[in-house]
Structure formats: structure tokens, C-alpha cells
Amino acid sequence: MRKPLLISTAVAFVGAMMLMVVSCENAVKDTTPPAIHEADFLPADCDIYYTGDTLLVHWVCEDDAELGNYNIEIHNNFDHHTHGTSNVDCDDADSGHAHGSVEAAWVYNQDYAIPRGQKMQTIEVAIAIPAEVSEGDYHFMLRLTDHAGWQTLKAVPIHLRKAGE
Numbered sequence: 001m002r003k004p005l006l007i008s009t010a011v012a013f014v015g016a017m018m019l020m021v022v023s024c025e026n027a028v029k030d031t032t033p034p035a036i037h038e039a040d041f042l043p044a045d046c047d048i049y050y051t052g053d054t055l056l057v058h059w060v061c062e063d064d065a066e067l068g069n070y071n072i073e074i075h076n077n078f079d080h081h082t083h084g085t086s087n088v089d090c091d092d093a094d095s096g097h098a099h100g101s102v103e104a105a106w107v108y109n110q111d112y113a114i115p116r117g118q119k120m121q122t123i124e125v126a127i128a129i130p131a132e133v134s135e136g137d138y139h140f141m142l143r144l145t146d147h148a149g150w151q152t153l154k155a156v157p158i159h160l161r162k163a164g165e
């Protein structure tokens with residue numbers, strides 16, 4: 001009765017070791033944050049959009065191991081803050097245009113999944129801009145996360161104008 005017990009313990013031990021090796025391999029494999037390609041990225045810096053219109057998002061993402069998911073978030077830049085990324089300052093291009101009330105500012109925040117097992121993906125998203133939001137400077141924020149949890153951020157300053165202007 002003693003021998004089988006030892007064997008099953010040994011089997012369980014070896015099994016646990018194999019699981020550890022597998023999970024370690026996964027953790028070690030991906031040490032690089034995912035990449036957001038700059039070429040043909042939409043929206044482009046300082047692009048102008050209109051309320052009630054559609055904001056077309058187009059970009060290519062890549063990871064050396066496996067892509068995970070991404071988040072698109074849009075918030076007002078009425079206070080002209082920056083994010084420490086390569087933020088282009090295009091306030092001058094918008095001179096003469098005041099912004100609307102902060103209370104009515106457009107807020108957008110949406111998570112998107114990328115199909116499993118992808119290393120490169122072209123993303124196309126159409127975001128409807130509400131008709132009744134404040135015009136002014138906004139930030140388009142893209143957060144790309146790979147399957148291992150590394151994150152890459154891109155901030156794009158855009159302008160929103162009232163339709164008809």
C-alpha cells in the first residue's frame with residue numbers, strides 16, 4: 001500500500017513542476033511592450049471633428065508574443081494639460097475658438113478585445129460623436145495592452161467643433 005502512494009505523490013510533484021515551468025516560460029517570453037504603429041494612424045494630431053459626426057479610428061498594433069486588448073478614452077483638454085507622451089501642442093491652430101462648458105464635455109471610455117493569438121492587427125473603429133457636447137480641445141487616448149500585461153500609451157490632441165461651423 002505504501003509504494004503506490006509514493007508513486008502518486010511523485011507524479012503529482014512532477015506535474016506541479018511542469019506547470020511551474022510552463023507558467024515561467026510564459027512569463028519570461030514576453031518582455032517587450034506592444035507597439036502602436038505611427039504610420040497612417042487616425043485620428044492624426046490636431047484633426048478637427050464635428051459634433052454629431054463620426055470619428056474614424058485606424059491604426060496597426062503589433063506585439064512580439066501576443067496582443068491582448070486596448071482601451072480608447074476621450075476627455076476634454078480645456079485646461080490644456082499634457083500627458084508626458086509625444087503630445088503635439090496645437091492650441092494655436094485652434095485660436096479664436098473658445099471651448100464649451102466642462103459639464104457638457106464629451107467623455108468616452110471603451111474597452112476592446114483583440115482576438116487571441118494575434119501578433120499584428122489592423123484596427124478600425126467608428127465612434128459616434130454625440131451632437132450635444134461641448135466644442136474645444138480634446139485628447140484621444142489609446143492604451144494598448146499585450147497578453148502579458150505590458151501597456152503602451154498614445155495621446156492625440158484633437159479639436160471638436162460644433163456642426164455647421
Ligand SMILES: [Zn+2]
Pocket residue numbers: 075076077081082083139
Ligand atoms: Zn488629456
